[in-house]
Amino acid sequence: MFIDEVKIHVKAGDGGAGCASFRREAHVPKGGPDGGDGGHGGNVVLEADNSLSTLIDYHYKRHFKAQRGTHGKGSQRDGANGDELVLPVPRGTIVRDAETGEVLGDLTHDGQRLVVVRGGGGGRGNRHFTTSTRRAPTFAELGEPGEERWIELELKLLADAALVGLPSVGKSSLIARMSAARPKIADYPFTTLVPNLGVVSSGEQSFVVADVPGLIEGASEGAGLGHAFLRHIERTALIMHVVDLSGGYEGRDPLEDLAIIDGELAAHAEDLSGRPQVVVGNKMDAERAAENSARVSAWCEEAGRPYFAVSALTGEGIGPLIRAVAAMVHELRQEMPSGEPAYEAEYIHVPRRDREITVSRAIDGGWDVTGSGVERVVIITDMQNEEAVAHLQRRLAKMGVEQRLREAGARDGDTVHIGPVSFEFESYADDGGEDGRV
Incomplete structure (x- = not known):
């Protein structure tokens, strides 16, 4: 089965929590905090694989989750990072965010990688929170949740030349004659329901040709196989337009x-x-082919298109066609921009610790505070630990959250929402200056 469009859900691994522990050894009083850090969650990575030609693996399974990081332990033992999850896809796969439609990446080279969601950072152990006045912190950070999203994968075949034409003009027979491809061939419309790829050799040169299923009038508007296969022509450098010189059973012109x-x-x-396009008149072995070939040749000469009369059945004209197409493809390749793209994993996200903070009215009359940075510090805070909450209070003050709330008009008792947590806003005076407490 050939599948060229799928929608899947990807979830990166969560970060492990940091550890709150203290060194305890015989004859070593007050050993101090020694909590280890949590491990980072694994990323989800798409990787172009030359051996694949369809997205069928993602048609039956649509949810994928990377490994989470493990929690930190005492004696400064950090948790292990989660393994990244690598999802192989065919070359020519375009990746889009399913919600926004944004193109995240285009995997066109074997081995090219794209990080679609990143794993959450591991929480820090309590040894990181010692200060001159806080010698024995009893709290550590929680792990950060991994990113998740729905993404759409769309496959567009990568071929040097594409055979296009109406149904039953002999495209499958032609690709079978030109290459080692062995598509299903029969003498009725729409025999080809999936694209076929074949490698054609001409001396020291070779090229990849695609047999695209037959198009019908209205295909560009979705009629017949329409959009489903026109997309596979978009990446080809050369179009080989095949026509039936015999007129077919319907006596077509x-x-x-x-x-x-x-x-x-x-x-x-x-x-x-x-x-760039060449016209291929097929079925020269038929009765009326010579007459129709002369008409098509005259039309091509006037239109400035190369024309080749062939017979996929007998092999007539196939050699000159292959040599000409190989030369044209070689020339078109030379015109393409040189330089190989970097194959390292590409990050396509907004920086995780964004300092931008937005304050707006909430539906319940309270206040919404948004921003990836401020939401992150709330998510990794253990709300069951009073010392951790007090540390969060100081961090929010340094980030300017309280000042932004006062400027927006927050009053005592107002509810403030930051990420998944809600707080009550309080104002108080300290050292002669007005401040607020969330």
Whole structure:
């Protein structure tokens, strides 16, 4: 089964919690805090794999979760980091955020990687919170939750040339004759329901050709197989437009067929009409083929398109076609920008510890405080530990949260929401200056 569009949910691993412990050894009084840090959660990474040609693995399983980090322990033993989860996808896979439609990455080279969600950071152990006045902190940070999101994967075939045309013009027979590909072949419309890829050799040169399922009038608007397969032509450097010189069982006119497919290519969102194109007249072994071939040849000469008359059945004209296409593909490759892209994992997210803070009215009449940085410090705080809450209070004050709330009009007793936690706002005077307490 060929699957080229899927929607999956990815969840990175949560960070492990830091440990609150104290060194305890015989004859070593007041050993001090020695809590280890929690391990970081694993990322979820997509990696382009040359051996894959479909997204079928993600059609049946749609939820993926990376390993979480383990908790810290006493004696300054840090928790282990969670293993990253690597999801292999075919080359040519485009990754989008399912909610916003933003393109997160385009995996076009074997081994190219994209981090789609990052693991949560591990919490710090209590040994990090000693100060000149706080010698024995009894609290540690919790682990940070890993990122999660729904993403859409869309596969667009990577081929040098694409065979396009109406159903039953002989594209599958042609790719079978040109390459080692062995597609299903029969003499009725829509035999090909999935794209086929074949590698064609010509001397020292080779190229990849795709047999795209037959298009019909209205394909650019979704008729027939429509959008489902027009997308696979978008990445090809050369279009091989195949027409049936025999007229088929319906007595079709090859010039009319040319006009129909040209119209669909032009009407597609990417406007494929400007791509380099050759016209291939197939079934030269048929009775009326010579007459139709002369008409198509004259039309191509006027339109400035190379024309090749062939027979996929007998092999007539296949050699010159392969040599010409190989030369054109080689030339088009030379015109492409040089330089290989970096294959290291790419980060596509807004920085996790964003300092931007926004204060707005909440639905319940209270206040919403948002910002990745301020929400993070709340999430990693153990709200059951009074000393940890007092430490959070000081951090929020240093971040300017209380001042922003006062400027927005917060009053005593107002409810303040930061992430998943709600607080009560209090104002008080200290050292002659006005301040607030959340």
